[in-house]
Amino acid sequence: MREVAVAKLVVIGVGLIGGSFALDLRRAGAVREVVGVGRSADNLARALQLRVVDAASQDAAAAVADADLVLLATPVGQMDALLGGIAASLPRHAIVMDAGSTKRDVAALFRRHLADSLDRCIPAHPIAGSDLSGAAAARYSLYEGRKVVLCPLPETAPAVVERVSALWRICGADLVCLDAEQHDAVFAAVSHLPHLLAFGYMNTILARPDADTCLALAASGFRDFTRIAGGHPEMWRDIALANRDSLLRDLGAFRQQLDLLIGQLEAKDSDALAAAFATASQARQAWPPAR
Amino acid sequence: MREVAVAKLVVIGVGLIGGSFALDLRRAGAVREVVGVGRSADNLARALQLRVVDAASQDAAAAVADADLVLLATPVGQMDALLGGIAASLPRHAIVMDAGSTKRDVAALFRRHLADSLDRCIPAHPIAGSDLSGAAAARYSLYEGRKVVLCPLPETAPAVVERVSALWRICGADLVCLDAEQHDAVFAAVSHLPHLLAFGYMNTILARPDADTCLALAASGFRDFTRIAGGHPEMWRDIALANRDSLLRDLGAFRQQLDLLIGQLEAKDSDALAAAFATASQARQAWPPAR
Structure with missing residues (x-):
């Protein structure tokens, strides 16, 4: 059996992008527990019902307190407030990855809120958008054959890039590294x-x-x-x-x-x-x- | 059994547009004979082999001599020479319809070459383009549910508009009348x-x-x-x-x-x-x- 790569994955924004990532990792046995975080109780209930997540919370700061990997899968516009809200409770070892469509602004947000943990921050952009949203849009194999762009910061630890690359490969993604610019x-x-x-x-x-x-x-x-x-x-x-x-x-x-x-x-x-x-x-x- | 609406249909340009029109009309018993005209002997041989046409000719003037309906299904750029070539041998009763993407220029070509037969001329534009071309692209039911725009000239006889409308309806098309402008x-x-x-x-x-x-x-x-x-x-x-x-x-x-x-x-x-x-x-x- 595959070694569990992630004990606790926290997905903030359980929709097409975040939910599909969680589904593939759990199917592969690469994650033990998935916690979904969001503002909509209805969407979280749907995510639980569809077994996209194992647990749900509307309190991002509490949810990340013992996370190993946090995926920010919200629109980029919400990330400033989100990162500000979770910075103090993030464990030192947790990896923080986003899935936004722009990368220089996300890199700047990581610098603003997680200046002491930049080695654990990895801006990412899975190229798998669609018109669908919400937990019901999550599906297996969304990333099969799709490009995922990683934009490591100069400070991002090579081991962190390797760990998230391994996870995306489990999802079937085709990885590309670019700088944010x-x-x-x-x-x-x-x-x-x-x-x-x-x-x-x-x-x-x-x-x-x-x-x-x-x-x-x-x-x-x-x-x-x-x-x-x-x-x-x-x-x-x-x-x-x-x-x-x-x-x-x-x-x-x-x-x-x-x-x-x-x-x-x-x-x-x-x-x-x-x-x-x-x-x-x-x-x-x-x-x-x-x- | 349906009365045969057209004894002899001449399709000039046997590709997706012209070939599909012929296939549907013959399947419906609305045409007795289909003659394909084109410049490429290979394409005409293919049209015969696929039974898109009953006979083939590279001589447009000879082919139209006893036609009841001539469909010009070539690019508009070829129509000036084509109409000039067939004008003298077109029987007085034959209807001439095109299938080009622009209509003011085709109306002007009808005026230039068929000034004495404008009552029999009907500019048309079936909205069913695709990247496919050649006789092998012809298929049944291409026009099912598709729009076909008719742009009758002021001189076009109402009976001619009705006859071609009936043919397009046999193909399943949804007819729209607009003036060329x-x-x-x-x-x-x-x-x-x-x-x-x-x-x-x-x-x-x-x-x-x-x-x-x-x-x-x-x-x-x-x-x-x-x-x-x-x-x-x-x-x-x-x-x-x-x-x-x-x-x-x-x-x-x-x-x-x-x-x-x-x-x-x-x-x-x-x-x-x-x-x-x-x-x-x-x-x-x-x-x-x-x-």
Whole structure:
């Protein structure tokens, strides 16, 4: 039998991300006890009923007092208050990992609240978001074949990186290490920018006098292009503000590409348009790259 | 048994769109003979082998000489030459329908080449594109529940609109009538604009020094947002140029929405960002509208 890697895992925010992590580790025998922490009693009751967690608490500070691993799986916007609330009761040996979509801001929060325990802090970003939330969204094998980005601080102990890497591997994840700056630059480009473009595009349609006809006749291209515009407004507001500098740089770069296309179309520059479309099309057809 | 509605259907361009139309009509007994016309002998041989067509020809003028219905299912860019080539041999009673993505330009081509037969001409746009092409892409029930937009000319005989409507209904299509101007305005907004944004977005990523890392870490949001960037470069070049004025207007409107978001992000206007995202998100979650 596999040695139990974690005696007590505390998941703060029992939803798709945190709940699925707990399910896989317990199925593998890699964790003895899972305690779920959250603000919603209903969601915690559901998590208990679905056996996503073994115990539940609305008191984060009490729950972490004898934790071996704490996973912060809440929106990043809640982490400042959460870390402030648990800092004093965290045992010295506990590892603290988050699962937020931005990493420089989380690294800064670890520095603010856990300055004496940075060797135990590991910012992480599992790339497995979806429109689902709440404990009922948790499922086995969510992370199978998915990328999980680890952004260790310079102070993070190598042994801590190894321990959490082993846990993510148990979940089937494909690990990538980046520093927080690289992470935020890459995810501004491949996630945050397209979300803003999709929001802006939807609002362009809604501003039209014939918006209803447009929405009635829109088909599969529209469906896929705008799927991410259905994202959670406050969550995306927080991400956009947290990654503001990278995102503004990328919005500027996109605007340049857009202005190029507008200029080519104004000039009826057939060859330039076909060449620009061909570059994009070839790259998209070659995606995803072979592993 | 259903009365045979069409004795001889000539499909010029035997691919997903034209081939699927022929398959459904023949299965329903609504057409006696289907003749496929194309430039590629290989594709015509495949169409015969798959029994998408009963006969094949590379000579459009000869094939249409005793046609009852001609479906132009080629890219719009080929229609000028095609209509010029078949005009003299089209029987007076034959209906001519296209299936192109833009409609003002097709209406103008009908006027140029078939000025004496406009009562028999019907611009149409079945909303059932996909990345597939060639006779092997043809399939039964492609049009089941899909929208087909008819854009009759002022001169198109009502009886012609009724006959082709009956055929599309046999295919299971949901018919919508618009004039060509409305059609082109709506499809600039819901199809042509997002294609240009997706092409421009892909090129923004490709221009980055960390493009490879970006493409390696991009996930499901990127996948869906960029799917249409894999479209055919020359086809989309032709569509963009054919619908240039509508598309430029919409690109300008999108740029205004983008500049709004950039301004809100620069000003760290949290409330305005959340409100803009919420408007988009609610509309996307309410899509598709109930029929």
